Amino acid sequence: MTRERSEPEVIEAILEKTGIGESYVIAILQAVQEHYHYLPQWVFSYISARLGVGIARLYSVATFYENFSLEPKGKYVLRVCDGTACHVRKSVPILTRLRAELGVSAEVPTTGDLLFTLETVSCLGACGLAPVLTVNDKVYPAMTPEAASRLLAGLKETEL
């Protein structure tokens, strides 16, 4: 399901909202990532031609920020916070449990069916709710391995 087929209309719709210019590159890439869950390679040459910004410069921006991904991501991106507060309140067992249930690892964080991506983040800024995990943009506070497992089962069910 990787989107290597060009879809100019998607990018044009994004450009209409963000504006066209070198200073909008980050906003454009963010919108592209929101749509595809990652940055497909064809997007770079398309944006480069539209903005008059070199592909190498776009690649430079995209690889500078951890948040941009050049690899396809799952429909659900699960982020387990491993900041100091979450870590001391036992975020690692949550991560271990989810990895085991999804069959993913730090090196291969996305499931083969492109449904789930499991990542860690350094801090979500919600330390009072530790340990925290997010699914796409929704925050789940005070998690345990069991609660995380139930959450995952629920997501899997909605996809059946």
Place this chain on the structure above:
Amino acid sequence: MKNQDIMTVNGIPVPLEGESNVLAVIRKAGIQLPTFCYHSELSIHGACRMCMFEDEQGRLAAACSAIPEAGMNIRTNTKRLLKYRKTILELILANHCRDCTTCLFSTDCKLQDLANRFQIEDVRFPNTNTVRKQDISSLCITKDQSKCILCGDCVRVCNEVQNVGAIDFAGRGSKMTVSTAFNIPLGESDCVGCGQCSAACPTGALVVRDDRGKLWDAIYNPDVIVTAQIAPAVRVAIGKAFGLGKSESAMGQITAALRRIGFDEVHDTATGADLTVMEEAAEFLARLEKGPHEYPLFTSCCPAWVQFAEKKYPELMEHVSTCKSPMQMFAAVLKDRHGEKPQFHVAVMPCTAKKFEAARPEFKADGGAFVDLVITTQELIHLIKESGIVFAELEPEAVDSQFGQMTGAGVIFGVTGGVTEAVLRRVSAAKSQNALRSIALTGVRGMDGVKEAAIAAEGGELRIAIVSGLGNVSKLIERIRAGEHFDFVEVMACPGGCVCGGGQPSAHFDEKKARGEGLYAADRLMSAKSSDENPLVANLYGGLLKDRSHELLHVSYGTH
């Protein structure tokens, strides 16, 4: 009288005269602060931190990015600064492949030089980059990530000066590299092979592709004769490497050296340039007769420009002259002679992009290339050294007699404005020395990136632009698209023209300028100034080129 603004550097008062940064003031005080990432023609990067100074309060700042102010009292050589510089060097060396003895850049390397200057005797940190990481995909440039110190000079040259944008930083922190988009091989990227990145690189991370091995194979092959042509810009750039100092023409010594290396024939590309002038002038006049064009006629001598146009402005290709470059015209003529043995033709060029041009399918016939090998001035210097030839003691020799005539017009091709001046000499009705001399005063000379001249002609005036540096070309194309009219545009990819080519030994601006002056000096010594005065040219048109000038001297670049 107003007191002059003064800064104090290491206790010595230095007047401020509008310098844009503290580094320039320090250099004016006679102190050569070390830098990796500072180039006066590039934007300020401030990354290497080698040029730090300390003020009276003990504050540190990088001189390249600090604004000079009256009353500043700074020191550049405190104990703390020296310690910091050594630490920076150690940290760079810890992440740098230190195989100096097998590095092409050895003795030209800024890192090596500074490590010596600061007497780095030991690096306390383990080396994390001991294995070469070479990208040999480009015919022009070899990239070695293991020698990169991330100063960004190449990135800024490629983007700011050349507007090519083939490389940029990728990744972040300890994983940062200089990379093409998606880390594709350089040879498959937007790179046009101009080599200005390697000219800016302070280490051996970007070097001219070394093709000496192929040359030696040909020299030792008894079944071929090895012929050479030497481009104008080479002769004014080689002397310094052999202690000759001045940028005057060393054509005689180069010729002598090539014969000693084992070349069977030695020719001067200036002869080929005379043919280019004849063809380009004819094409220009024919085009003018057809009436006004929206776009000017762009010159086609420069292979990096041709590739830049193909990749970035394909719609302009129909306005690029169909003339082959002097190298290719001359090669077509030389290869048209069929002796007992096949020829292996070598072009000695100031240019990395010529290596690409020589390999283009348009310049191959019957499976073989017209130019079998291009070696740059840098490689020629290595060849001479490796042959043990004492260059400074060579008696100058003349090139072979068969094509031994050339004009001053052909010689000045190697500097920005030279092609235009040569064409103007050709089309000028008045051929007296003074008339030709006055062409030099129309604004075609000088090292500026964009020069414009208006030449009186029948039925109005001709507007000419001379651009060097591909970034300047892009700007000029924008002006033309906005409605400005030019009849003729000379383009050279390297700022300053071929004398500043990517294959030349590295040099400061003054030295590059002196190379151009060296070519004009050589021109003054030539009795024939205009290409139509070259008797050999007339002979060729009456003989070998008769009815075949289009076939041998013109090219149609395919769309890529």
